Amino acid sequence: MEKGVTFHRFPFAPAPRDVREEYQRLLDEALGFKRVLDEDGEVVDEQLHPKLSPDELLELYTLMVRARVIDAWLLRLQRMGKVALHAPNKGQEATAVGVAKAMKPEDWLFPSYRELGAYIARGMSEEEILDRALNTKDDPLKGSDFAIYGNRKYNIVPAPVPVGNQIPHAVGAAMAAKILGDKIVTVTFFGDGSTSRGDFHAGLNFAGVFKSPVVFVIQNNQYAISVPVTRQTAAPTLAVKALAYGVPGKRIDGNDILVVYSVAKEAVERARNGGGPTLIETVTYRMGPHTTADDPSRYRNEEEVKAFERLDPLRRFKLYLDKQGVLTLREAEEIEKAWDSKVEEIIRRVLEKPGLPRDVFFHNVYSRMPWHLEEEYKEFEEQFEVAEELGLQLEE
Amino acid sequence: MEKGVTFHRFPFAPAPRDVREEYQRLLDEALGFKRVLDEDGEVVDEQLHPKLSPDELLELYTLMVRARVIDAWLLRLQRMGKVALHAPNKGQEATAVGVAKAMKPEDWLFPSYRELGAYIARGMSEEEILDRALNTKDDPLKGSDFAIYGNRKYNIVPAPVPVGNQIPHAVGAAMAAKILGDKIVTVTFFGDGSTSRGDFHAGLNFAGVFKSPVVFVIQNNQYAISVPVTRQTAAPTLAVKALAYGVPGKRIDGNDILVVYSVAKEAVERARNGGGPTLIETVTYRMGPHTTADDPSRYRNEEEVKAFERLDPLRRFKLYLDKQGVLTLREAEEIEKAWDSKVEEIIRRVLEKPGLPRDVFFHNVYSRMPWHLEEEYKEFEEQFEVAEELGLQLEE
Amino acid sequence: MNMVQALNQALREEMRRDERVVVLGEDVGRRGGVFLVTEGLIDEFGPDRVIDTPLTEMGIVGVAVGMAMYGLRPVAEIQFIDFVYEAFDQIVNNVAWVRFRSAGMYKTPMVIRGPCCGGIRGGMHHSQSPETYFMHTPGLYVVMPSTPKDAKGLLKASIRSDDPVIFLEPKVIYRRIREEVPEGDYIVPLGKGRLVKEGSDVTLVTWGAMVYQALEAAKHAEKRGWSIEIIDLRTLLPWDKDLVLESLEKTNRLVIVHEARRTLGPAAEISAYVSENHIDMLRGPVMRVASYDTPFPLAHEKLYMPNVARIYRAIREVMQW
Amino acid sequence: MNMVQALNQALREEMRRDERVVVLGEDVGRRGGVFLVTEGLIDEFGPDRVIDTPLTEMGIVGVAVGMAMYGLRPVAEIQFIDFVYEAFDQIVNNVAWVRFRSAGMYKTPMVIRGPCCGGIRGGMHHSQSPETYFMHTPGLYVVMPSTPKDAKGLLKASIRSDDPVIFLEPKVIYRRIREEVPEGDYIVPLGKGRLVKEGSDVTLVTWGAMVYQALEAAKHAEKRGWSIEIIDLRTLLPWDKDLVLESLEKTNRLVIVHEARRTLGPAAEISAYVSENHIDMLRGPVMRVASYDTPFPLAHEKLYMPNVARIYRAIREVMQW
C-alpha cells in the first residue's frame, strides 16, 4: 500500500481523452434501447440474437409459461383466502427467466419478490412455491415473510421485504467470492422504485470501487405501486444511474427474452472473468396490480394496460417460435394448458398438507436459544392450558 | 392529476434526440474542469471572469484571509487544550467564500464543518466563532456538538456531525420555499466522502424530481480522512454523479475564487428563477490534517502536500490582485498581519468569558420540559449536595 | 366513522386550517395511501401539498426535516412503519435533535405517521411495533391511538405540536372499530392517557389494539371476581405517569400489555419506573405481557402477540399476591 | 497492554487462525482506524482482507451481511458507534434477521464493532451508548468490555460466534486502563458477566467504563459501612441473569448503572425482569443511575453521565430499606 499522489485522479484538470471516450460509449448504451425481437416476434438485431437450439428455445418458453401459470394460481389462491399476499409477475417473465438462464447453478441469485420465472428456471418446483405460499409444513422458509421465495439448494437467497436491502448483500457476496477465489457471479433483481433507496447507492458504489463480480438487474416495470418512474427520478433512464458509479449501464427490452438472455449472459461472463459489475435496466411493464392488496384503477387506466399488451413477452416469443418453426401457436397453447392442469393437481395435493408447528417462530432466531427466549417459550406453552381453563379457542 | 400513459418516458424506445443532446452537454461539463485563474493568477477564461470592482475583489481577499487566520488560531487553541476539536479549513477558502458571496442574505446555507470562510462571508464574526469553539456563555449553539457553526441570524443552519445528513434538509427547505412562494435558494456544502452516503442519493434525487431551488457544492478535497477519492468511487469525477438524477453537474477549480464565484452565482440565480438544482464539484485540496485528532503522515506524503501548495487559493488570488493592480503582495500581507493581531486580541477577551451554565443540556430537548426530564433535573441538582457530603469535587 | 376516515378528516381539517401543513410519502397522492388514509387530499390541496415521493424513507424524513426547519408542518407517511429504519439516522440526529443541536434556533414540528402492529397476517415487515426505538430517543413524542375519535384528536394535537411526533396507527383496527367522531375541531392532548374502564384489583396498562384484548381478558377475570382497571396510555413518551399512579394507589397491582417485544419493550420502562419510585405501592410483581423476542412471524401471529389467555394468566399471577 | 492493543491482537490472531475473517470500514486500512485498533493489519493481511470502504455505514454493514452469508466472517468497524444509524435498516432486517427469514439456511456470523460512550469531550456524535436499540432487536448479541483482557477474549468469542454481535468499545478506557493480557488464544464466553468485587449489602450491576465509577462509589459507600458487590455484565444481550440473581439473593438490593439514557435504557429491562420474576428478593426499590434523557452534550458531559456522587446517592437510597 503506497501513499501519495498516485491516489488522485486528474485533480486539477479535465478528464483525459480515454475517460471521456469511455464515458461517451457508456452514455450511448445507457440512453439507448436494445432488443432482438420486435412486437411481432420479428428478429431486428442479428448480432444479439443468441444461437440457441430448438430445445433450448422450447425450454425458455416452457419456463415462462410455468411462471405465468403459477402466478395466476397464486392470485386465485389469494382470492380464496389461502395465500396471505401475492405480487403478480405477469408481463415480467422474460426478464426473470432470461437472466436466470444466463447464470450458472453455482452463481448466487439475490432476487426481489417478483421473479417466479427465475426461481423455476433455477430448479424450484411448483410444489415448493406452493408450500411456501401456503405455509405448509414443508415451507422451506418456515412461515417467515410473505411473497418471498428462496432456497439455499438453488443458491436463491430469500429477499428481505424492505426493497433494495438485498443489493449490498449481492455485492458483499460477490466481494467474498472474489476474496476466496471462487469463480462465481452474483445477480440481484430489484424494481425501478428501489433505485431510490440508499441500498442501491451503497451497493452500486461498492461494486464499482471493488470491481465486484455482480450483475444488477433493474426490472423497470414503470411503477412503484402507484408512483410512475417519471416521478421516481428525473434521470431519463435508469441505466444512466450506473455512470455515477463507474459501472456500465445497459438499457434493454425486458419483454424480449432473447435480448435479456444475451445481454445478461455477456454481463455475467464479463463479471466472472474479472471485468467487474454491470447494471442492466430491463424495460418492462407490470400487467397486473402491484400486489393482491392493490387497486391499480386508482392510478392507471385500462387503456394503458391494453396498450402494453402488444408487448407481452409470451406473445412475442410465441410469434418468434412459430416463425422459427420451433413451435406452432397451437402447440404453444397446449403447453400452457398442460401446465395449468398439472399445477391444479399439485395444488390439490398441497392444500391437504398440515401447516407449520405452532411454536415455529421460536426457532432460527439464534443458533441456540438464549435463556430469555427459553423462558418466554415456557410462557408460550402455558397459554394453551390457560385457554383451556377459560374455555377459549386460541386463534393461531 | 391525470392518470395514464403520459407518465411513461419512452418506455420501449431509446431516449429521443433532444434528451441525448442534453445529456451530451451535461457529460461534457461533468467531465470537464473550469477555471478563471491559472496557478500563477493569470486569467485563462475571460468569459467566466466575473466583472468585480476593486472593492469587491478586496472583500473576497479579506474574507479568505480572515478564514485562514481564524483557522490557524483555532488550531492553536486546540493544541492549547482550549478547543475540543478543530477541522482545519486551510486550502479550501476559495470555495467557501466564493459560494457564500454568490448567495443573497435571505438564501439559506446548510454547511458542513469545513467552511469558516462562508460563515464569515455571511456575517459571522470571529468573536462568535470563538464563543462557539470555546463554549463560552455566548456560544450560540450552547455547548452542543463540536466543530459546528451556525446561527439563524445569518441563515446558516448548524450542521449535523454525521456527514451528509444536511443534504436532504437543504432540499426540503428549498421545496418548502418553493411551496410557500419564497424566492430563496438553499445551498449545501459537503465533502467528497459524503457523496457515498444515502443522504446524498436521496437529496439529489428529490431535488431532480421536484426541480428544487438548491445548489449542491461538493468540496472535493481529495480525501475523506485517509480515504482518497479514487477509493470513494469508481466514477471519474464527482460531478458526473449528478447525471444519475437528471441534475447538471459542473466540475471547477475550487482553489480559484473567481470561477467558484461565477459558477455558483449562475447556479444560484438559475435556481432562484425556477431552473432547478445544480451540483458543483469544486476540486480542492485539504492542506492540513483532517482534524486536530488526525495524523495525515500515516496516509500521505509531505511531497504531495508540497506539490499542491502551488494551487493555494490565497497565493493565486494574491498574484491576480497584484497583476490587476488592486493590491500589491506587500499590502496583501499587511492585511493578513492586521487580522492576525485583531483575532489575537479577540481571543484574549473571549478566553476571559465564563462558560455555559452547568444545566445547559436540559434545555432545548423539547419546547417544554416533560415530566420525566423534570424529575431527572431534580436528581441532577441533588448530586451537588451529595458531592459536598462526600467531599468530592465534581468534574464538569 | 372508522379510524382511517377519522385520520383522513384530521389531515383534511388541519390542512384547511393551516396552509403550512403538507403531506408527503410513497403513494400518498393519487393512490391515497395504501390504506387510503390520505384519500382525496390531493384533489383538494394539489400536488404541492400532497406529495408523492420517490421510494426512500431516508429521503422522505430527511426532506421533511428541511421543510419543518424552513417553516412548514410536514406529515410524513411511512407506508408501513416497519420500513422506517432507513430513516433512523435522520430521525435520531435530526428529527429529534435539531432543536438541541441548534440551541432552539431551529425546530422540527413534524409528524411521522404510519400503520403499525400486527393482526393482519402481514408477516415480519408489515406488523411491527417499534415504540422502543423512538421512546429511547429524546426529543420525540410517541403516540398510538386505539379509537377513531382519539386518532383524530391525537393527530391534530401532533400536527400542532412544536415537537416532532412519531404517530403509530394500529392497522388491524383501521376499519374494524367504528364510533361517533365529532366533526370539526377538537384535540386530544399529548401525554394524557385514557381511563378505559374502572376497576379496583388490578391496573392494566396498555395501548393500541391491545386495549381490546385487555377488555376481553378483563371479562374473564371479572367472572372470577377480580376487578380490572384498564388504562390506554395513548402517548408512550412521555407516558401518563399520574394516571397510572392514581390507579395503582387503588389497586397496588400492575400488568402491562403491549405488542412490542418483551426485552426492553415499553413495559420495561413503566415497570422500572414504578419499582424505582413507588415500590411501596406494589403488592406483587409487575407483569409484562408482550410479544416474544423473535422477529414478527407470518405463521401463527395470534400466538405470538399477547392474547386473552396470556393477559388473563398475568392477571391471575398478580392476584395471587 | 491497553484495550486498543488487546483488540488489535485479537483481530490479528483471529485473522491468522481463520482466513475467512476480514475487516472492513472507514479508514481501517492504511490509517489503521482513527483509534488505531486495526493498525498494521493491512500490512500483514493485505487490502483484500483489510478493506478501506467508501463512507457509508449502510454500505459497510450491508456488504458485510452479503460477505457473511457467503461464508466470510466480517468484522465491520463503525468509526464511532454514533454513526451506526444509517445502517440500522440493514442491522435490523438483515444482520439480525437473515437467519430467521431464511429458516436457518443462511446466517450472518459477523461483528459490528466501534468505539462508544462518553468521557472524551466528544460531544453529541462521538459519545453515545446505543445498547438499547440493539438489545431490543432479537437475533443480536450485544457486548461491551471494560478491561483489555476481557476485550480480547470477548472479541475472539464474538468473531467465532455463529450469531451476529454488536461489539461496543468504551473509548475513554482505550488507553487509560492497562493490564496483563495473555498472548495467544483464550476466549471470554458471551453471555457471562464478571464479579468485579464481592459485597453483601447492595448489588451494583454495570458495564463498560462505568465499572470504574462504580468502584469509586463503592469506596465511599464502604466508608459508611455498606458493602457493595459489583457485577460487570460484559454481555448485555443476553445478560447474565444467574450472576445477578445469585448476588441479589445475598444483598436483596439492586442498583444498575449505565451510560445509556435512562428511559428504556438497559437498566429498565433488568429492573423489570427482577420485579416480574423475583420481587420477593427485593427489599427496596431498584435504582437506576443513567445518563439523562437528552442528547449527549459537549458541555458538562461529566455531569451528564453517571458519576460517583450519583451512584453513591442511589446506594444510599436503597440502603434506607
Ligand SMILES: Cc1ncc(C[n+]2csc(CCOP(=O)(O)OP(=O)(O)O)c2C)c(N)n1
Ligand atoms: C423500504 C420499503 N419501503 C416501502 C415498501 C412498500 N412497497 C412494497 S413494494 C413497493 C414498490 C416497489 O417498487 P419497485 O421497486 O419498482 O418494484 P415493483 O413492485 O414495481 O416490482 C413499495 C413502496 C417496501 N417494501 N420497502
Ligand SMILES: Cc1ncc(C[n+]2csc(CCOP(=O)(O)OP(=O)(O)O)c2C)c(N)n1
Ligand atoms: C456518517 C458519518 N460517518 C463517519 C463520520 C466520521 N468522519 C468525520 S469526517 C469524515 C470524512 C469526511 O470526508 P469528506 O466528506 O470528504 O469531507 P472532508 O472531511 O474531507 O471535508 C468521516 C469519515 C461522520 N462524521 N459521519
Ligand SMILES: [Mg+2]
Ligand atoms: Mg416497479
Ligand SMILES: [Mg+2]
Ligand atoms: Mg474530503
